[in-house]
Amino acid sequence: MITVIGFNTAIDRFIRLDSLRPGEVSRALDEQVSPGGKGLHVAQTIAALGERVQLIGLVDPAHRNMIGRQMCERGVLFHGIEIADSLRTCIALQDATGQITEILGQGPLLDVTQQEALLRAFRRGVEDSDLIVLSGSLPRGFESTIYAELAAHVRDAGKRCLVDAGGALMRHALEVQPFVVKPNRDEITELFGRPIADLDAAVAAARELHARGVAMPVVSMGALGAVAVDDSGTWRAAIELSDVRNTVGSGDCLLAGVTVGIARGLPLEEILRLGVACGAANALAEETGYATRASVNALAPQVRLQRIEF
Template identity: 25%
Template sequence: MIYTITANPSIDYVLQLTTLTLGEVNRTVSDVKLPGGKGINVSRILKELEIDSTALGFVGGATGKMFENLLSKHDLKTSFTQVSEDTRINVKVNAVKQDEETEINGTGPDISDQEKDEFIKQLKKVGNGDVVVMSGSLPKKISETFYLDIAEMIQKQGADFVIDTTGQALLDTLPLNPLVVKPNHHELAELFNTTFKDNQDIIDNARKLLDKGAKHVLVSMAGDGALLVTKDHAYHANAPKGTVINSVGAGDSMIAGFVGTFMKTNDAIESFHMGAACGSATAFSQDIAVKEKINEVYQDISIKELS
């Protein structure tokens, strides 16, 4: 089973305006409310790939009920921990003529020690053959080591894990052997305080993450495609042609495609192919990609061995 953890889920209130004028009354052209959160995005892509997952996280208050109602339309298996304070609302304002998007993100609820303990109890059932995907921001009063502590716990129980994070937080997880890490090329350069001249430079630095313990490294490179780097080989996936509509969730989708496919096939190259397709399909969609779009984009991606 794949478990996704979204510690700080949200209702994403997306507003579309012709123009945004600060200090004045603005009227929307359209608006939509979506269940938000990086782990939620992973579970939604897995659903499109017909792969089971259970979404975990903290949900509370009137907004928490709305969040669960919005999510119910996607028919996901969930096991949320109920908390006393409200689930946050994130506001995204898209001013079409100005070609600008402004985001205002809520901080999320305070999580009590008792609520955190209730959440941790659910992870006692995780074991051999399971993968836990942890991603997204943390609510207030949750330790910055929350995900790392969970990784240590489930590893002892025999499960694999993925933490979608960057910087020192990523480096701290590597000795625990995450199944896959996915920095983009800018984040990878920042990790080692360097710049890249070509793909070989990226591959060489990605292998440093393998040397520190990661099992697979995915490096997304926007319009230049993506790389999969293993200890013995490196592979490139082209960026398929299409109009990027919304890059939010593309990285989550790539992780979902890789992890879900790897769970079924244990084939890193095929998992990379599907991950690249899921990521691009979401970038070409207004919301998280659907199965038909993923299958269409998959046909336009080719995998080439580089070394």
């Protein structure tokens, strides 16, 4: 069993526009609404690849049935902590050129009782699982040290923890040396305080994270691919795509593939291949944050791997 912590469940709205001009009226050509949040994206893609997975997050009365039905249909065991307030909304606006502008909602403000309900579910999840994924932002009310505390709990239980977060959440989590961290280009740039604009810079950053005690840092770089490091060496992986439709959630799907690869005991290069194939599968589809097994299997042989020598 894999447990995914996606406390800040969202409702994703992907809207296509003719154009997006600040200060002017824009009319939607079409709109897709689906359950979202980084953790949910990770969990449903893990399930699509055939692994047992449970997701711990929030649910509100208005979306309880929609989220529960989708998670059930996709094979995710969903432990939803219900709140009276509304879930956050994440909006992605795509103009005619394909450029995407994202607006990420803040999420509800949780009281101590609601926070403790999520943490109890987390502790039960650790008991059930060998891999625990901490993914995305948090609802308001939690301290920025909470991922570090959860990762330390996972470590002390003798389990492996994967962290995908930005800002202070990631900085604090690094202090307890989780098994995997997966920053994207913006997050690793913020973390190191210097531009990480190409794969060479990403390799250097990943190696530095490994030297700081992270067993398997993975840095995702969008269309440039991804790099990963462990004790066996350093690898790059990339794939060329010609018909990109929706890149929102591709990093989440990449993390799902990495998680599945670790669960299956694959070598680093094959873990990275699976992750990049999952990210690519999402980018070629219309839905946000989901990769089907058939599309991943079709794309995996197209992923180019390169071992980077020290």
